[in-house]
Amino acid sequence: MQLIFDFPVTPRYSLDNFVVCSGNATAFQFVRRLTDPSGTEGLLYLYGPPGAGKTHLLMACGTIFSERAGLTTVPCISFKDVDEIYGGEYPAEELPKLAARFRDAPALLVDDIHLIPDQQSVRIELWQLFNDFHQAGRPIAVTGLQPPKELPHLDGHLISRLLWGLVARLDISDDDSRRLIMKKLADDRQILLPAEVIDYLLLHVRRDVPSLVAALDSIERFALASKRRISLRLAREALALTNPLG
DSSP states (O other): OOSEEEEEOOTTSOSTTOOOOTTTHHHHHHHHHHHOTTOOOOEEEEEOSTTSSHHHHHHHHHHHHHHHTTOSEEEEEEOTTHHHHHTTOOOGGGTHHHHHHTTTOSSEEEEOGGGOOSOHHHHHHHHHHHHHHHHTTOOEEEEESSOGGGOTTOOHHHHHHHHHSEEEEOOOOSHHHHHHHHHHHHHHTTOOOOHHHHHHHHHHSOSSHHHHHHHHHHHHHHHHHHTOOOOHHHHHHHHHHHOTTO
16 A cells, blocks of 8 residues: 555445445535535545445545546555554654645545644645645545544644535444445446345354455355355355354
8 A cells, every 4th residue: 555546446436336324424415515527616625434435425526536537546645554654653754745646636535634643744745735725726635534623633724624514424333325336336247145044144153344345246156156046055165164153
């Protein structure tokens, strides 16, 4: 992983294949407003737990903006592995490379801002990027775990800037939302996933989306290997192989 990387413009990250439910409908509508070519919104902050769909919506924004600009990739800042890039050191002279990379970008996309290191030089560079894009009228989309005022290592300027725009929380903690997501994942993979299998997963697998997706992957692989249809019995067998002590 890198601090800056290009996401290919692929259907994987689109608004069309995003599962809209009660817990993320506001965030979805805010993305629509941010990406509306005739709209006036220029800043969006999305927050919520891992697996809620923040990165999907962020990349969907990037897909829309990059296609509109005739590009095939979209730059994005991720703070997940910042220490791997800087080795725990953040020399100020290296940071302008970020601004240079985003100089011609159609939008500023920042993922996992809650992981920004507690370094003033990094905050200054990010603040400058915000200002550059805001003054140029280029859209900004940011994701994090917490609401702006609870983000660690951000100064008042950055927090205030995030609060200027649209702010939405994603929450898919209810079972109806999880069922919709599991059904959508199965439909995208063109597999038949009985409702009783979904209910079984909700009872016997960790309820966060990444864990449910991993369970679905295991069931799909087991079904293909054994050349059987997915059923409750097959799901039990597949999960028993994945977690024999569970």
